[in-house]
Amino acid sequence: MKKVAIQMEELVCPSCAKKIEGALKKTDGVDEVNILFNASKAKINFDETKTDVEKLSKIIQDLGFEVLSVK
Incomplete structure (x- = not known):
């Protein structure tokens, strides 16, 4: 398992956070999302044999949120 922290643009509402969380949890290989x-x-634990940071970042961007950095 790999852990990553993705810094996003400012989230303006809790429903935005829930939307991102739900989409990431549905991703194959994602074990935990906080x-x-x-x-x-977004703090994410995932199986790097099934997904990668680029895919996770793209999911967030496809929902309309800018990814600022990945650690």
């Missing part, structure tokens, strides 16, 4: 609403950050 959205930090106040920090606008």
